[in-house]
Amino acid sequence: MSNCYEYSLKPPSTAEIVSTFGDSDLPSKLYRAPYYAVESDAPDHPREYAGLVYHLRGGDGLDTLDEWTSASAEESLDIIPNYDKASGSESNIWGWQYAASPPSVRQVRRWLTERGKRKRQTKPKDPSQIDGPTQANPYGMRPTLNPQNVPSVRQEGNMEVLAIEVFAPSITGKLPDPAADEVVVVFWSIYDSDSQNINQHFSSLCQAGIIAVNKQELNSRKIRGWSLDVVDTELELLNRVVDIVQDLDPDIIVGWDVQTSSLGYLDARAKSYDFNLAEQLSRAPGRTTNGGTDQWGAQTTTTFKIVGRHVLNLWRVIRAEQNFTTYTFEYTVFQILRKRTPHYSPHTLTSWYYSSVPEHVSRLLRYFTDRTSMVLEIIDVAQIVTKTAEFARIFGVDFFSVLSRGSQFKVESFMFRIAKPESFVLLSPSRQDVGRQNAAECMPLIMEPLSAFYNSPLLVLDFQSLYPSVMIAYNYCYSTCIGRVVDFKGQNKFGVTELHQPPGLLEKLKDHVNVAPNGMVYVKPEVRKGLLARMLTELLDTRVMVKQAMKVTKDDKALQRVLDARQLGLKFIANVTYGYTSATFSGRMPAVEIADSIVQSGRETLEKAIRVIDSTKKWGAKVVYGDTDSVFVYLIGKTKEQAFRIGQDIADTITAMNPAPVKLKFEKVYLPCVLLAKKRYVGFKFENPDDKEPVFDAKGIETVRRDGVPAQQKMVETCLKILFRTQDLSRVKEYCCDSWSRMLENRISPQDFIFAKEVKMGTYSDKVPPPPGVAVAARRMVEDSGYEPQYGERVPYVIIRGKPLERLVDRAVAPEEVLNDSHKYIDASYYISRVLIPPLERIFNLVGADVRSWYDDMPKALRADQPDAYLLSPRKVLDYVDLANRVNIDGHFLASRCLTCSEPTSYGVCMDCRTDEQPTIARLLVKVGKTESKLKNVHTVCSSCSGNPRYRTHPM
DNA sequence: CATTTATCCTAT
DNA sequence: TTAGATAGGATAAATG
Known part of the structure; x- marks a missing residue:
């Protein structure tokens, strides 16, 4: 390690834990926390702070330690192991010290008794890396922030990631139920997340295996690159999993969904043997942090936690990082890995498992091995581990907190x-103190736009990091505020506290203050540079440096990624x-007062710019x-070239008017917009x-x-593009009418009509x-009790035709239902009237077109059998109920014609054709082939037309 | 028919 | 125990 502030993000190994804490007294929580403070005025729940212990009194049994009630901050520091008060260095705390949160009474006692005896292990210091301000490092920033001081790729900084997926056949064909369905195969794959690896082929970095419960058809099937391990019972299988984890000793264990499948399923199965999986997998034997309800974990990361290892619930990580319309495994694979992967129902997978056809078993194994290695591949391509690790270094928090905390x-x-x-x-205010703050009084400026179609250049300029710049420029900070110009309600309240400034202070400083627009007074930087300003200056400056470093190291891909993550x-x-x-x-x-000062100053900065x-x-x-x-x-009336010149001129003028580092940046030109x-807005x-x-x-x-x-x-x-390119409304109309008639004729792909919203x-x-x-x-959930959408999962649905006046909720069904049930139709008129027309109407109203009339005036022949409920009043709709019912019956007959000879039937293929097998099969195959190529065609056209992969259809 | 409430998702 | 903020547009359905 190149400097003493370097610390590892890897959890400690079992050996390290035991050597630090001893076998018998392992801390209950091994997530590395920098250090902890116990606050003085919240006796019920001492709150951990990533900072100093400044008071140690009350709470969590500590009240028995009377002698500590009056402990000063200085004294309190003494009880933290290895804290070097003289130099202010906490190097060992940043090293391998693992703290329980908060310290137990016992731990405090031990620290007490060991105080003095303990041999301090501070490393020799490099003068340039001392915390305190120096000339080279005026704000005493951690060297970590300086890109030149940090080795960008660490020798042992890489983490080993183990992916686990499981298969449990379910007799019912529903989702496997951990209460009844045994796990029969476990798939695992491990790789090393070293960012140096990016030039190597992904699969060459992995080691993988299958553990299966003995079954004849299965034993003979081999998958290249995957070792096969056969056991006799499920319990043995669980033990093998434990062996493998302990043996490979990964830092991270991951599954696509570790709540209901993968580790979560294994854990649920293990419970039926009275076998605590988390405890067995941990690096601190006999320890677990699981138990009780963990609503927070379920909603943000995972409830399954392993002491000493990080457990990643991959879909949640992806959800936090990427904006997708759904977060199915298949969709994520397509978006991130740019390849398609099939989805099979539990029913299909189960039937393959029990099938005597060897091919089926192979297919089952292949499906899961692919899935397992793709989980690792996603992590690799999306740079999950390296990015998270870099963030952890920047923020100064541990790896898992980057994902789990706010x-x-x-x-x-x-x-x-x-x-x-x-x-x-x-300071550490109580909940009540926070609630008693004054209300905020300032709001950012949001102009009411002059809504229109703009045919000349429209410049967009924005203040770069406005709020941070304002904080720096006017020195707004907790540490620089000296109160209000005029007392508010007779009080001089500031945030959660009351300000009691010595009398005469304002007099003395009156030439060295900024008065914020909301009436708060802050001293100028020459008196004291605010903590926030200092911090933000460092952040912005360092970011510029990192970005420069990126420019000169273009060839080093690994370094680029690290630097980019650092910059972010x-x-x-x-x-x-x-x-x-x-x-x-x-x-x-x-x-609030600081926040208000910032908002109001930002507002005035913007208002002034607008006036100028x-x-x-x-x-x-x-x-x-x-x-x-x-x-x-x-x-108005300017050319694009003039626009760019004027834009730059405006940006420079406004920037010059404002105190540094406030900067108006010329962002882009819209033409048209x-x-x-x-x-x-759009342009x-x-x-x-x-x-x-x-x-x-x-x-x-x-x-x-x-x-x-x-x-x-x-x-x-598409309509907007036509408008922008041609400004020819008749073309837009043509496109719209064309699309709508296709919908009314049901010549559509249901894919395009699926809503997917968070539940x-x-x-x-x-x-x-x-x-x-x-x-x-x-x-x-009523149908399949095992199915419950995870918190925040995006549930797909489509709106189908129903009885008039039927509520929308009752016409929403899962997309599969439309595919599987020939009586259910996508409600084209709902989609046209309520989904497609309104946004188009809002846009084209501005150019004087009436989109709805385009639809109303369309040739009605196509729509004769579908009274359009959305064009009628509710009373009139009732008049149509009879007609609608007839339509439904008609629709039933229409949809139920024999697939080969078109004679009416309600069995898909009529009885006559069924008896005449050979020609029927031949005809059906031809039909399938034609339909498939048609669909493929549509997909090609579709994706080439939109050009945006996001809109390409995907397997659901 | 206008207003209110619940919900979702985005911009800054 | 955890948990940045507010403003704003939009839809569905109930309510006045």
Whole structure:
């Protein structure tokens, strides 16, 4: 390790744990925490802080230790092992010290008795790496932040990742139920997440195996690259899994879904043998952190935890990282690995397992081995481990906290590293204190846009990191505020506390203060540079350095990835620091007054910029929209080239008007563009003057939202493109009418009409009908008790034709139902009237077209048998009930014609054709072939047309 | 027919 | 125990 601040992200090995804590007294929680503080005024729940122990009193049995009630911060530090008070170094705490959270009474006692006896193991210090400010390092930043000081690729920093998937046949054909269905095969694969590996072929880095319960057909089937291990019983199989985990000793265990399959299923099975899997797999034998209900884990990461190893629930990791319309394994594989993978129902898999055809068994094994290695491949391609590890280093928190904890924890951890050398102690308000804060009074500026179609260049400029810049420029911080200009309600409240400044302070400092627009007074940097300003300056500067480093190391792919992750981590902290001050609901140390100062200053900065732009004659510009930190400037009658010049001029002028580092950046030119509403606009984007082809760029509208259907996204985008390219409304109309008639004739792919929205079971009000996705999921739960959507899972559904006035919820069904039930039809008129027309109407109203009339005026022949409930009043709909019923009956007959000879029948293939087998089969095969090639064609056309892989159909 | 409530998802 | 913020648009369905 190159410097003393380097610490590993890997959990400790069993040997290390035992050598640190001894066999008999392992801490209950081995996740590495930097160090802990016990707060003084929340006796019920001492809260851990990534920082100093500054008071040790009350709470968690510690109240028996009377002598500590009056302990000063200085004294308290002594009880932390290896804390070197003289130098302020905590090097060993950052090393392999693992702390329980919070320290037990026993642990504190032991620290007490061992104090003094303990031999300190501080490493010799390199002067450039001392925490305190030096000339080279004026703010005493951790060397970790300096890209030059950190070896970008560590010799032993890589982690071993083990993927586990399991197969349990289910007799019922439903999802396997851990209470009844035994696990018969376990698949595992391990790889080394070293970022140096990117040039090697992925499969060459893996080692993999299958553990199967003895079965004749299975024993003879081999999969290349996978060792086969045969056992006699399920219990033996579980023991083999434990052996393998202990033997390979991975740092991370992963499954696509570790709650209901993979490890979660194994754990549930293990319970029936009274066998604690988590305990067996752990690195601290006999320890587990599981038990009880862990709602938080279930909703964010995983409830299954193993002491000493990280358990990743891959779908949740992906959900947090990527914006997908669904998070099925198949869809994720397609999006990330760019390949297709089939999905088989538990019923099919089970039938393969019991099949006597050897091919079936092979197929089953192949399916799962592929799945297991793809889990690792996703982790590799999406850079999950390396990215998370880099974030952990930047934030100064442990690996798992990067995934499991919120932004406050990370800001705090980072802030503390700046606060400590300054001898600042963060206060720790109680929930009540936080709740008693004043209400926020300031709001960002969001202009009402001049909604229109803009045919001349529209400039977009935004202030780069406005809030962090404001904090730096005006020195807004906890540590620089000296109160209000005028007392509020007779009090001088500041955040969660009361300010008691010495009398005469303001007089003394009156030439050295900034007064924020909300009436708070802050000292200028020459008096004291604020903690937040200091931290943000470092963050932004370091980020610039990292970005520069990226430019000069273009050839080193591994390094690029690390640097990119580092840059993103820095950006993250800078962006959420404002949020930390304004976290009024759950805040750990919020201060509304600071948040208000920032917001109001930001607002005034923007307002001033707008005034200047509007009033500067030479630009001939008009501000038509602005949101928080951005301005949209219309340059009527100017060319694209002029626009780029003026844009740069505006940016420079406004930047020069503002204190550093506030900077207005010229972002892009839209030509043409549509402003629809606040936070909703779309245009053809040019980022450079010499860009030839514009990029379709939309914000807030249906094309970028995930609560519509693919057809809606495609149609809105295509119509907009036609409008932008040709400005010919008749072409748009032609396209729309064409699409609608195809829908009415049912010449559509159901794929394009699937909604998929998040479902959060257990959070819904029972006063109103549930959202459609919830109703669909609930119905499926009745059918298959094993099925319960995970918290936040996106449940797909389509809307089918139903009786008029039937509620939408009752017409929402799972997509498979439409495919499997010939009486169910996608409700084309619902989709047209309620899903497709409204967004188009909003857009084309602005150019004077009436989209709905296009539909109303369409040749009605096609729609004669479908009264359109959405065009009628509810009363009139009732008149149509009879007709609708007839239509339904008619539809029934129409759909039920023999597939080969077209004679009416209700059996798919009529009895006559059934008896005449050979020609029927031949005809059916021809039909299947034709239909398949048709479908393939459609897919090709579809994807080539949209050009966006996101809209390509995928296996469900 | 307008307003309110519940829900979802996005912009900044 | 955990948990950045607010503003805003949109739909469905109940309510006044």
